[in-house]
Amino acid sequence: MVQTIFEFLNNLGFTHPLHPALTHIPMGMVMGAVTFRLASFLPKLKFLAKTGYHCVILGLLGIAPTAFAGYLDWQHTFGGEWEFLIILKIILAVVLTIVLVTIAVIDDPENPKFDKKTFFYLLTVLLAIGLGFSGGELQYG
Numbered sequence: 001m002v003q004t005i006f007e008f009l010n011n012l013g014f015t016h017p018l019h020p021a022l023t024h025i026p027m028g029m030v031m032g033a034v035t036f037r038l039a040s041f042l043p044k045l046k047f048l049a050k051t052g053y054h055c056v057i058l059g060l061l062g063i064a065p066t067a068f069a070g071y072l073d074w075q076h077t078f079g080g081e082w083e084f085l086i087i088l089k090i091i092l093a094v095v096l097t098i099v100l101v102t103i104a105v106i107d108d109p110e111n112p113k114f115d116k117k118t119f120f121y122l123l124t125v126l127l128a129i130g131l132g133f134s135g136g137e138l139q140y141g
């Protein structure tokens with residue numbers, strides 16, 4: 001199946017890996033979520049907590065296609081070879097999904113507080129940094 005997808009794209013003239021373009025959705029949304037969450041603690045900017053929460057939802061929706069494209073590139077470019085960075089990426093992607101789902105379920109963006117929910121927002125940035133760093137190491141060495 002992987003070969004068929006890449007051959008089809010090659011025939012269309014698209015010869016690039018698929019995953020890097022999609023990574024911008026979860027990466028960007030996580031950065032936005034944390035930025036808006038922290039900004040919501042500034043005077044008169046409480047409403048930005050909702051924007052941060054919406055970033056969490058969109059970031060969550062972006063994880064499945066991003067991970068699937070990562071899987072395709074891994075099979076195509078790296079021959080599906082198990083190596084530390086791939087295992088790390090899979091673990092980080094699963095943990096990021098769990099933390100984002102937790103925020104989506106327990107957060108009340110109408111009433112943002114500097115509590116454990118905000119800590120979860122900060123945690124997503126660390127996970128995204130880990131995913132980006134390990135991805136960059138895979139791509140550029």
Ligand code: HEM
Binds near residue numbers: 027138
């Ligand atoms: C939320 C999930 C994920 C995020 C945010 C993410 C993010 C990234 C980023 C930022 C890069 C560097 C891209 C660049 O060159 O500019 C990358 C590369 C890469 N990632 Fe991920 N990643 C995720 C999940 C996965 C998963 C689950 C796999 C494998 C099963 C994977 C496999 C790869 C591979 C093989 C590369 C090297 C570039 C390529 O050939 O696509 N990633 N990732």
